Amino acid sequence: MTNWQLGEPLRIETERFYLRTFTPEDVNETYLGWWNDADIQRGFGHQPCNWTLDDALKHVKSFDNFSQFHLGIFVKENDHLIGYYSFITNPDDNSSESSVCIGEKEWQNKGVISEVGPHMLNYRFNAMGHYLIVGKIVGDNPVIKKLYKKFGFKLVITKPHKDLQQDGQPVEISYYTLTCEEWRRRQKDK
Numbered sequence: 362m363t364n365w366q367l368g369e370p371l372r373i374e375t376e377r378f379y380l381r382t383f384t385p386e387d388v389n390e391t392y393l394g395w396w397n398d399a400d401i402q403r404g405f406g407h408q409p410c411n412w413t414l415d416d417a418l419k420h421v422k423s424f425d426n427f428s429q430f431h432l433g434i435f436v437k438e439n440d441h442l443i444g445y446y447s448f449i450t451n452p453d454d455n456s457s458e459s460s461v462c463i464g465e466k467e468w469q470n471k472g473v474i475s476e477v478g479p480h481m482l483n484y485r486f487n488a489m490g491h492y493l494i495v496g497k498i499v500g501d502n503p504v505i506k507k508l509y510k511k512f513g514f515k516l517v518i519t520k521p522h523k524d525l526q527q528d529g530q531p532v533e534i535s536y537y538t539l540t541c542e543e544w545r546r547r548q549k550d551k
């Protein structure tokens with residue numbers, strides 16, 4: 362499927378999009394804006410980050426392509442950057458955890474993650490050898506919940522987050538998981 366080696370940049374194509382390892386050159390005001398946007402950060406259970414371009418650059422440089430991956434999502438037609446797909450792996454147990462964002466709001470609810478998600482799950486399970494993928498939902502995020510269900514993730518536990526609050530109330534965090542066997546079984550059944 363791929364001859365990708367640990368430490369190398371990644372590139373994955375879908376029908377309408379391509380995802381590739383984010384570079385410092387990709388950091389601009391648009392990308393920065395996603396980190397400082399209240400609606401987008403609410404989806405992660407956070408307040409706006411109040412980052413500068415330098416903070417965004419440091420964030421991008423913190424990914425190493427060994428255990429931490431940060432991919433930009435680009436529209437094939439015009440190379441427009443519309444979001445990112447990040448994941449962090451734990452080599453001890455081959456598990457990984459991801460975080461996704463469609464920062465360009467005109468691209469939200471246009472089926473981007475519905476399209477990109479299965480390609481990335483295939484890549485992570487089959488090319489990268491991940492065994493277990495963990496998904497977290499902080500607070501109420503019905504769209505991500507729907508996506509997890511669509512991809513076959515199972516809810517393991519919901520519990521209050523130890524630090525986070527939203528509107529003065531403790532925020533709940535839900536943990537979902539998807540195993541490699543379950544993913545392959547679902548692909549076979551399709």
Ligand SMILES: CC(C)(COP(=O)(O)OP(=O)(O)OC[C@H]1O[C@@H](n2cnc3c(N)ncnc32)[C@H](O)[C@@H]1OP(=O)(O)O)[C@@H](O)C(=O)NCCC(=O)NCCS
Binds near residue numbers: 400404468504505511
């Ligand atoms: C949440 C997010 C990643 C979803 O990605 P997306 O590409 O917009 O999602 P899709 O368009 O593939 O939609 C998935 C499903 O949710 C539905 N949906 C998407 N946005 C919706 C909205 N605003 N209201 C109602 N339904 C919505 C879609 O209709 C689709 O349903 P279907 O499977 O029945 O067709 C994206 O909106 C986003 O980045 N939001 C802000 C940041 C965030 O919350 N990140 C996740 C943190 S865990």
